[in-house]
Amino acid sequence: MASTSGNDVPATAPSGVNDYDSLAAGYSAENETSLMNAYYERPATLALAGEVSGRRILDAGCGAGPLSAALRERGAVVSGIDSSAGMLEQARLRLGADADLRVADLADPLPFPDAAFDDVVASLVLHYLRDWGPTLAELRRVLRPGGRLIASVDHPFMINLIHRKSGPRPDYFETYNWTEEWTKGGHTARMSFWNRPLHAMTDAFTAAGFRISVINEPHPVPAAREAYPEDFDLLDTFPSFLFFVLHRE
Secondary structure, three states, X not given: OEEEEHHHOOOOOOOOEOOHHHHHHHHHHHHHHOHHHHHHHHHHHHXXXXXXOOOEEEEEOOOOOHHHHHHHHOOOEEEEEEOOHHHHHHHHHHHOOOOEEEEOOOOOOOOOOOOOEEXXXXXXXXXXXXXXXXXXXXXXXXXXXEEEEEEEEEOHHHHHHHHHHXXXXXXXXXXXXXXXXXEEOOEEEEXXXXXXXXXXXXXXXXXXXXXXXXXXXXXXXXXXXHHOOOOHHHHHHOOOEEEEEEEEO
């Protein structure tokens, strides 16, 4: 894994990086039952969302749609966006031809009117962005007053620890870019992420007009112990993701 100063890396990933189209089928299959997604991130997000029946929800960065499906099963009216057409093809296979799924980049204006949603869920997507400001402004715009943004990101402590083990440890207090290679379904792509300290996240949320209601560091669900006995204890004693519930002021 390589890390570089945020001043040396462009705000958007270069061509060929974060190529979810090539990984779509393999990533979707792995996501169904993986420890990090099926037994940790997704249950935590759903728990924070709580009762959603009848609520209009935007799944921002919906990928292959497992979270959208779970929210819809709980009675929510769900729209999904993702920058990857390949991932949306997987989502449409899951959710049906009539599902409201649109190709959209979170770094750009969103294709929805003001106050269109009661909630936005942004599951493991903000850490792909160098600048959260424009994206959070758009997410706030499409939320009704008092609406919620439920977001999960890579835990900055975890990322910093990974880099400490693999090379020179970057400054925790800096916002910096790092990359790694993912191989899913026989396809490999280089993935680019932005790590930032907790205070930079909370500052960005409040600057965008959100009130922070919850900061959560959950445990995996108990069923993870049986499904992943060798990895459960580490995840149960050291958080990999950080979760927020924010309300639009």
